[in-house]
Amino acid sequence: MTPAERLGGLAATPDVIPTDLPPAPDPVAAILDPGTTLVVAEGSAAIGALARAFDVTLVLRDDPGGIAGAIGAAVTQAAPPIIAAARPGARIREIRIHRIALPLRDLYVSAMYLTDKQTRTLVEMHLDDGSIGWGETNGTPDCAARVTANAKDWIGRCAVADRAALRRKFARIGFDNRHGRNGLAAFSAVDLAAWDAAARHLHVPFAAMLGAEQATRPLPIACPLPAAVPGRVVTPAELATHMADTANATRVADLAEHIAKAWGVSAFKYKSAASGAAWDLAALGALRQRLPHARLRIDPNGAYSTEAARRLCVAAEPLGIEFFEDPTDGLEGAARLAAQLRTPLATNMSIIAPEHLAARYRRGAGPNVVLGDLYYWGGVAGLRDMVSVARHCGLTPALHSFYETGIGTAANIHIAAALDLDTPHPMDCGWPLLAADIVAPDALLVQDGHIHPPQGMGLGIVPDPARLAALSTAEVVMLR
Numbered sequence: 001m002t003p004a005e006r007l008g009g010l011a012a013t014p015d016v017i018p019t020d021l022p023p024a025p026d027p028v029a030a031i032l033d034p035g036t037t038l039v040v041a042e043g044s045a046a047i048g049a050l051a052r053a054f055d056v057t058l059v060l061r062d063d064p065g066g067i068a069g070a071i072g073a074a075v076t077q078a079a080p081p082i083i084a085a086a087r088p089g090a091r092i093r094e095i096r097i098h099r100i101a102l103p104l105r106d107l108y109v110s111a112m113y114l115t116d117k118q119t120r121t122l123v124e125m126h127l128d129d130g131s132i133g134w135g136e137t138n139g140t141p142d143c144a145a146r147v148t149a150n151a152k153d154w155i156g157r158c159a160v161a162d163r164a165a166l167r168r169k170f171a172r173i174g175f176d177n178r179h180g181r182n183g184l185a186a187f188s189a190v191d192l193a194a195w196d197a198a199a200r201h202l203h204v205p206f207a208a209m210l211g212a213e214q215a216t217r218p219l220p221i222a223c224p225l226p227a228a229v230p231g232r233v234v235t236p237a238e239l240a241t242h243m244a245d246t247a248n249a250t251r252v253a254d255l256a257e258h259i260a261k262a263w264g265v266s267a268f269k270y271k272s273a274a275s276g277a278a279w280d281l282a283a284l285g286a287l288r289q290r291l292p293h294a295r296l297r298i299d300p301n302g303a304y305s306t307e308a309a310r311r312l313c314v315a316a317e318p319l320g321i322e323f324f325e326d327p328t329d330g331l332e333g334a335a336r337l338a339a340q341l342r343t344p345l346a347t348n349m350s351i352i353a354p355e356h357l358a359a360r361y362r363r364g365a366g367p368n369v370v371l372g373d374l375y376y377w378g379g380v381a382g383l384r385d386m387v388s389v390a391r392h393c394g395l396t397p398a399l400h401s402f403y404e405t406g407i408g409t410a411a412n413i414h415i416a417a418a419l420d421l422d423t424p425h426p427m428d429c430g431w432p433l434l435a436a437d438i439v440a441p442d443a444l445l446v447q448d449g450h451i452h453p454p455q456g457m458g459l460g461i462v463p464d465p466a467r468l469a470a471l472s473t474a475e476v477v478m479l480r
Contacts (some may be wrong), residue, residue, distance in 0.1 A: 006209060008164060009160070032361070038056065039051065041114040049385030050389050055217065057074060058430075059076060095123060098474065099144055100122065101139070109226040111408065122189070133195070135189040167378075167379065182380075186357075207453075210380075217341075217453075218425055219453070223269070226255070270298045280300075281312070297321065297325055298327070310340055323369050324344075331363060346368070372386045438468045
């Protein structure tokens with residue numbers, strides 16, 4: 001596999017910018033310098049994402065691998081672009097789009113949701129050589145419609161050589177994406193399917209597409225906990241009655257103990273409903289009492305004001321919280337809050353685009369942990385680039401997850417293993433808490449708080465047709 005193939009081929013013919021400037025001794029420092037608009041460097045894909053995030057023109061003095069056109073860099077002199085040629089058999093001949101609903105073992109309660117199921121959209125991509133790749137994203141009707149619209153552009157293209165070009169066609173810059181988070185999430189499903197199909201076509205594991213070897217080591221996981229455990233499906237009014245008695249908060253600890261015993265999990269994300277500090281502190285206190293050595297996170301989804309978040313976080317700090325995830329909304333509020341806490345802040349809401357990383361770097365305060373996923377960051381390359389930029393900015397990237405099928409979970413495993421996203425913070429994972437899935441219960445092994453990567457080419461996992469059909473909620477859309 002060539003560097004250009006790993007990057008997805010030619011996104012666009014690179015601009016030619018003649019310059020006598022020598023390569024920067026430290027191109028990263030040059031890019032981070034607020035007075036810089038152009039940086040000359042030797043051929044390297046590593047700093048391409050950083051240059052794009054900080055709106056700096058990167059000029060490659062030497063580009064023997066032909067990567068400039070894949071990473072959005074310019075060159076100093078015109079030359080025939082070295083591109084990843086379309087491979088025989090890698091043409092995308094058919095795409096099928098499935099919509100499903102995943103039942104949950106327990107009612108999910110948070111500041112944003114009250115549900116006993118999770119809807120997902122799946123992409124099944126067929127290549128001429130018979131390789132089949134799978135992708136996944138959110139299951140809302142708007143997102144599913146965008147998946148279908150997006151997938152049409154991929155028919156007839158090469159899963160190996162055209163991924164970068166199709167990413168650029170979707171949105172050359174953020175403003176080109178006219179459908180917000182739904183647009184990014186929809187693109188990510190088709191993009192993931194293409195990466196999986198390309199890996200299977202090339203007979204390599206998915207992690208190899210990111211420059212790593214086969215993912216073999218088990219990865220530590222953090223499981224989500226609902227804000228409350230009423231024990232049945234309830235209405236919002238019934239939930240409010242249940243949560244009016246803080247003694248009921250101990251049921252969250254009961255559930256955590258069950259998860260710890262069943263799968264050995266020792267890291268948990270408590271999903272606050274932002275109903276008030278009294279309930280949250282009661283739940284966190286019960287969790288700490290029952291699981292004295294567990295990692296505990298709390299995520300109110302930005303629903304508290306900065307002052308309410310400050311009071312909650314200050315009161316919770318003695319419990320030994322791993323990080324506070326989005327206790328309040330926005331970078332400004334997070335920066336003000338961070339100044340008054342010892343515990344790190346994390347986010348998957350206030351930093352969800354490259355320019356947000358640049359703003360966080362310039363602000364000098366705010367969330368230290370950037371939780372990324374395929375859906376918010378618009379696919380594999382978008383998430384990979386976020387990881388690189390975050391580290392250059394002195395931030396810690398980690399993997400965000402919700403309730404994905406075995407397909408999305410396998411992708412998270414490969415990405416976390418290839419990009420070292422399981423340390424220092426275990427990766428989010430809700431897969432053990434599904435009551436049913438499109439893959440068999442033994443398709444992924446969760447043991448001693450770790451999830452084991454599936455082995456084989458591509459993602460190493462495929463849906464079971466009968467299970468997929470049983471969870472289907474709509475007719476399959478077929479594109480040729």
